[in-house]
Amino acid sequence: MWHISKRLLVLMTIAAALASGAMTAQRAGQSAKFTPDLNFSTVLYGAAYYNEYMPGDQVARLDKDVALMKAAGLNVVRMGESTWSLWEPEDGRFEYAWMDRVVDAMGRAGIKVILGTPTYSIPAWMAHQHPEVLARRMNGGIFGGPGIENSYGMRQNMDTDSPAYRFYAERLIRHIVAHYKDNPTVIGWQLDNETSSYDAANNDVFIGFQHYLEKKFVTPEALSKAWFLNYWGEDLHTWEDLPTRDGAQSTGYKLEWSRWSQMRVTDFLHWQAALVRECVGPTQFVTTDFGGMMRHDVNEEAISTALDIPADNVYHGTQDHFDGSVQSIQEDFSRSLKHSNFLITETNAQSTDWSSAFQFPPYDGQMREDVYTHLSNGANMVEYWHWASIAANQETYWKGVLSHDLEPNRAYAEVSRTAHELEKIGPRLVGLQIKNDVAILWSRDSANAIGFMPFTSNASMPWLPGQTTATYDSLVKQLHKSLYDLNVGADFVFPTTTDFSAYKLLIVPALYISDDALLQRISDYVKNGGHVVMTFKSGFANENSAVRWVRAPGPLREAAGFNYQEFSNLEKPLGLKGDPFHAGAANQVSYWAEFLMPEHAKALAYYDHPFFGKWPAITENEFGGGTLLYEGTYLTDGLQTALLKGELAKIGLTGPDQQLPASIHVQHGVNRLGKRLHYYFNYSGADVKVSYAYGAGTNLLDGKAVTKAAALTLGPWDLAIIEEP
Numbered sequence: 001m002w003h004i005s006k007r008l009l010v011l012m013t014i015a016a017a018l019a020s021g022a023m024t025a026q027r028a029g030q031s032a033k034f035t036p037d038l039n040f041s042t043v044l045y046g047a048a049y050y051n052e053y054m055p056g057d058q059v060a061r062l063d064k065d066v067a068l069m070k071a072a073g074l075n076v077v078r079m080g081e082s083t084w085s086l087w088e089p090e091d092g093r094f095e096y097a098w099m100d101r102v103v104d105a106m107g108r109a110g111i112k113v114i115l116g117t118p119t120y121s122i123p124a125w126m127a128h129q130h131p132e133v134l135a136r137r138m139n140g141g142i143f144g145g146p147g148i149e150n151s152y153g154m155r156q157n158m159d160t161d162s163p164a165y166r167f168y169a170e171r172l173i174r175h176i177v178a179h180y181k182d183n184p185t186v187i188g189w190q191l192d193n194e195t196s197s198y199d200a201a202n203n204d205v206f207i208g209f210q211h212y213l214e215k216k217f218v219t220p221e222a223l224s225k226a227w228f229l230n231y232w233g234e235d236l237h238t239w240e241d242l243p244t245r246d247g248a249q250s251t252g253y254k255l256e257w258s259r260w261s262q263m264r265v266t267d268f269l270h271w272q273a274a275l276v277r278e279c280v281g282p283t284q285f286v287t288t289d290f291g292g293m294m295r296h297d298v299n300e301e302a303i304s305t306a307l308d309i310p311a312d313n314v315y316h317g318t319q320d321h322f323d324g325s326v327q328s329i330q331e332d333f334s335r336s337l338k339h340s341n342f343l344i345t346e347t348n349a350q351s352t353d354w355s356s357a358f359q360f361p362p363y364d365g366q367m368r369e370d371v372y373t374h375l376s377n378g379a380n381m382v383e384y385w386h387w388a389s390i391a392a393n394q395e396t397y398w399k400g401v402l403s404h405d406l407e408p409n410r411a412y413a414e415v416s417r418t419a420h421e422l423e424k425i426g427p428r429l430v431g432l433q434i435k436n437d438v439a440i441l442w443s444r445d446s447a448n449a450i451g452f453m454p455f456t457s458n459a460s461m462p463w464l465p466g467q468t469t470a471t472y473d474s475l476v477k478q479l480h481k482s483l484y485d486l487n488v489g490a491d492f493v494f495p496t497t498t499d500f501s502a503y504k505l506l507i508v509p510a511l512y513i514s515d516d517a518l519l520q521r522i523s524d525y526v527k528n529g530g531h532v533v534m535t536f537k538s539g540f541a542n543e544n545s546a547v548r549w550v551r552a553p554g555p556l557r558e559a560a561g562f563n564y565q566e567f568s569n570l571e572k573p574l575g576l577k578g579d580p581f582h583a584g585a586a587n588q589v590s591y592w593a594e595f596l597m598p599e600h601a602k603a604l605a606y607y608d609h610p611f612f613g614k615w616p617a618i619t620e621n622e623f624g625g626g627t628l629l630y631e632g633t634y635l636t637d638g639l640q641t642a643l644l645k646g647e648l649a650k651i652g653l654t655g656p657d658q659q660l661p662a663s664i665h666v667q668h669g670v671n672r673l674g675k676r677l678h679y680y681f682n683y684s685g686a687d688v689k690v691s692y693a694y695g696a697g698t699n700l701l702d703g704k705a706v707t708k709a710a711a712l713t714l715g716p717w718d719l720a721i722i723e724e725p
Helices: 002-018 020-033 058-072 097-108 124-129 163-180 203-217 220-226 251-279 300-304 325-338 366-376 410-429 444-452 472-485 516-527 554-560 637-650
Strands: 044-048 076-079 112-116 186-190 285-287 311-314 342-347 379-384 438-441 491-493 505-508 531-535 567-575 588-594 602-606 616-623 626-631 633-635 664-670 676-682 688-691 697-699 711-714 719-723
Touching (some): 044 342, 058 097, 076 379, 097 112, 124 163, 251 444, 300 325, 325 342, 342 366, 366 676, 366 719, 410 719, 438 472, 444 472, 472 637, 516 554, 516 626, 554 626
Parallel strands (some): 044 379, 186 285, 342 379, 438 505, 531 626
Antiparallel strands (some): 588 633, 602 616, 664 676, 676 719, 688 711, 697 719
16 A cells, blocks of 8 residues: 555656646745845844754753843744754654744744754655655765765755655645744744755756756757767767766766756755745745855855845854955855845854864954954844754764853853844844945856866876865955955856946956857956956856867957967966066966967066966956956965955055055945944954044944044954944
8 A cells, every 4th residue: 555655646746846837937926925024123143043952851941041042132043944853753743832832932032033944854754765865976976975875864865856855845844834924933934954956866867957958959969069979979869868977078968967956956945935935924034044155056146036035154264264254255145146135044153063173162252253244244144053062963063152061151151242232233233235346257167167177186286296276166265365355345246147337347267168148248348448357267168168169268359358279287386577466475376377379468477487488477458448357377365466456456446445454354334224334353363453544433332433534443353333424
């Protein structure tokens, strides 16, 4: 009898999957009826809370935890996303009482709740009844997962396209959301948790990929041409002959599979969003917590179209490695997804790691400064992962606000101080609007394609002493960090962005993969007066990861003002002749050199080398009303900063912020009252005195008046927030 039921289940869920496209469109139309409340009256500040993990009498512990939270001034918790096995301990038997008492206790204390759909960690009974739900990963895994068959025991071990998994997930989501949709304490829903593709390559995933290719390329011959499959005689003439991803050598195949992996994640979260919106209360918002932005198998831009507000889990260095830069790049990206505010659903409390090898609790003041760092980047909420440290299992040493003794401590005291400050000034900080003149073009396709064909690797050049691996990601981080160190804010734009004219400077890291239309938009941006800083490998390959059959840099040649036919890896760093950007000891380049041959471009720097010195390393070309500066090599961090500082000065984007000491970072924006805010952060353990360069106002943290050009003394790991009247 069980085999019949199981077969019926699979047939039912396959039919549901086939209809999902129409259902999603219908739900999208229905969602317009809802008006989630995103006009937060103050900053949300709290932690993830798991009463189910607590020892002993959980009811008594709940009362104590709520009392501690209320005394500290916390006003939000995130719960429920981690324990499917408590929501549904047996197939079809749903339990709510364990969570009802927690939600009710929070409500009585005036603490708001965000509930998560608990779909990222399946219960044991499901794995036993449906072993096909577990993901089959590719050999080696292309997105970081181990190349092994998944077994039960770890989270995020499922094929999210599995019909059985979708059936159970939908049933669970409908039950939970319907149960809490009218509860005024529950203000929002988090979809899943840090969702990715999990490297799944199950048969249903492969069949879906094949159908996707059929729609995109229409004929196998067209696909074979696009992917250059006549190489090694691997042309396809029937779709049934499509090989699996495991052994694929085609760069086109690898790139398209990475896109398919992203589409799977997008579809899964859009599907969840639609389900939640069918049952949700009219003012409850929908979000998902990205597990760090710029993932290679997660298209955050596409996913965010289904969200009311995006959220991110941002972890960063502490102690002497706490400088705000990781928060900045993650949150600039988060803010750029919908050009609006965002939530921080997880960030460092005490120490982190899946072992005890990374136990670096923050110095005094760093937890407080971290909260304001997030808010200065546009966060409307900051939550810690998590409230109380766990006594056993994988995250034993990923500590919460409370340590394993569950008593108030140094971290709790600092959280309490911060929360009580936010009770007073939170309404003046929430909803900060930020306007930047600089944008970085992020290309996930280029990140993946360069990963398949890296430009430097220990594996390919083992004879080079001290060789490290530079990647697309490291280049993007370097460029953003240079801007951050220069106190210049940045947004992110994407290959789908149709108009770059809102920005005075567009930075284009290694745009290896691009269709002609995007390259034309960049050229038009320059021609119409925009300024571009672009790096090596840009314009080289088309959207199918095939090198263009024209002289590099392809369609960018006119705007760039040069061409090249050769390139070389560099065995060791080279200097630039004459230190043209006054970088001192940082005047070095490495890894890669393109032999640029200027046509109209001006050479800004040459390699200091008897052979490579025949070609410029960096050029700049005037094209129409704008300029395109091109880096044909990989610059050191210091050289990159020096180059960008000069370029920013030329186009009028420098001022007093660029004269501040290295440990001081500033952020500017406009609050909900239309008043300008100026954050001054001291990311150091020493007192620093700086001159305040903006309009007279009030330091919201101490209520004191501040005049223009006044001296601000910032203590170790401290800050000032000046509000102009």
